Amino acid sequence: MHLWTCGSCGKCYPEDPALWKCPCGGPFHMNFEPARLQPRRLPGRAADQWRYREVLPIHNWHERVSLGEGLTPLVGVIHKKIPFLAKLDYLMPSGSFKDRGASLLMSFLASRGVRGVVEDSSGNAGAAIACYSARARISATIFVPAQASPAKVRAITAFGARVIKVKGSREDVTAGARSASVRDCYASHVWNPYFVHGTKTCAYEIVEQLGWNAPDWVLVPSGSGTMLLGLHLGFHEMRGQGLIETLPRLVASQARNCNPLERFVAGKKFRSSKPTLAEGAAVARPPRVAEMARALSESRGRVYSAPEEKLLPATETCWRYGLYVEPTSALGLTALEDLAQEESLDGRKVVVIFTGSGLKFSG
Template sequence: MFPDLPSYRCSCGRRPTPSVERWRCDCGGLLDLPAAAVTWSPRRGDHSLWRYQDAIAVPGRELSLGEGMTPLVGASPDGEEGVRLKVEYASPTGSFKDRGAVMLVALARLLGATRLVADSSGNAGTAVAAYAARAGLAAEIFVPAGTSDKKLLQIRGHGAQVTVVDGSREDTARAAVERVEATGAFYASHVYNPYFYEGTKTYALEVFEQLGETAPATLVLPAGNGTLVLGAYLGFAGLRAAGLVDRLPRVVVVQAQRCAPLAAAFAAGREDVEPVTPEATVAEGIAIAAPPRGTRILEIVRETGGAVVTVTEEEIARAHAALAAQGLWVEPTGAVSYAAVRRLRAEGSPFMEGAVVAPLCGSGLKASL
């Protein structure tokens, strides 16, 4: 037990205490952390995400590779005034997953864990492997067959054990859970452990600060498991609760057309997300057929007046090329949000009115078309 850590919350009413073994509720439900207003007191001399330490539930600046404070640049070469791109691939391991991974590994160390297990399509695994190495903890990363060789090389390079699962992303998660339950390892899950979102919410805090302490009109965010959607929402909701913004940005969620369970549920007006049979997509990082937190993602979209849209493989490829022509080299998944921005702009969508922010989530050095 660590007294400075807030207890988890489950919809069943239980309030479990964080521990090495705890990754879901005894009822089998998903865990969350209590909602809280943001304490806005950035530590001016700190240029990592730990500058927002007073707004983060993990106590102390436990661990860092300099993650956070990624650039926010204009998308002006295509004439898209008002569109800003947050260069998340400038993170230490090349993706936004560093934001959440540093929180999970810091938490694991606080709780006394010695070994971590994670499952990933690549980027979360590389991030957990890197921060585990930094913290001196052993790590095993489960990945689905077909994961980019470059990502596998990076995971192994950080000293983590790689277990390749011959199956879907969901099969990979099940295999990781079996290992966790058999060994008692800390499950560094970017889906199940809500402390991951303590890291991704700093995306919103940085955008708020970089825009002169205002909220953008629209956030365009890719979603497989939706970890950036969940974190960004928590950040802006915390700012609103603190009276620092008077509205939430509209959240436009983007999925690859070939694997779009959230889009299907949104279009049908459903509250729950039904699994889909995915087709192969270059956007491997968001090819999640059955996102466990899909219901919450849909709630966020509807609460903020947003939408869920899809982009084709051709649109992703064109957006990738357009970004490269601007000096921005992303992996295919990293071009998904920009593909949506280009389409919505061309259609004259009201979602493009006002300040719009979209992330470039992963480096092109990790995977390519």
């Protein structure tokens, strides 16, 4: 059993599926010291994220809830004469990177005897939780915005989960799920620390795929920040174990219509979000925004936001590269263009994370 520490007040609690945030309102971090990962032991292991089991806070590895998620391709692409490596995390069982966190989170909940979960999501996290709930034979109820992509809603219901549509803001959707958590466990991809320990496997994969070398830059779309925080955690752990020497510089990309991280870093107040094609990153008040900003600061990273008129053209450009992604994923490409205006990328290893499948895009 691991202890959870509040990131706001510092109090510690034994991990508990029913405990999703500190009584003071702060988010939890997991007190977990990973075992040493030895790369020479990896050949011959399964080609999924569980090959890094030494660094995962799993209680019984043989009872994990898995569909073979992870070890997604890392392929070379050239965009406007800028070479980069595309990490295809949309090629997951439920069609998004969220499967990394859902697999680990549902493994924890199943091990503790949880039989019903609720989650709030704009679509991808809901599909992932529904998918892995089905795998674990746990009932799931997913609260989604009323305007959620029909394709994402179909994916959730296909896995047997109940969908409840909520009118209003993204915060209203979250409130609906929290009220239902009195009955079932709140399997939050944002609040539960197990989720980020699942997404950190993306960092381990990138370094392994580069021959145990760290990239110079990693660009990622950011809404709630679960991938950004997972990458930072994974790279930080690897540096601590001597697997890499320096932290890659992280770049978060948001839609201009919903850019709370960019505003937070600039010292500006949050504002109401406007509709955006990048619905997967449309989170107006991320609970872990301070942690997200700290990840950028510690890695000497950046945050950019893309105007709405750039999103569809960027998405279509990805398609022409053979990357069938949703508009949220294309935020990584717009950030690449912004970064190239400020930094020389010649000779640099640049990785762009593509987070969600275009099969869920209803545009």
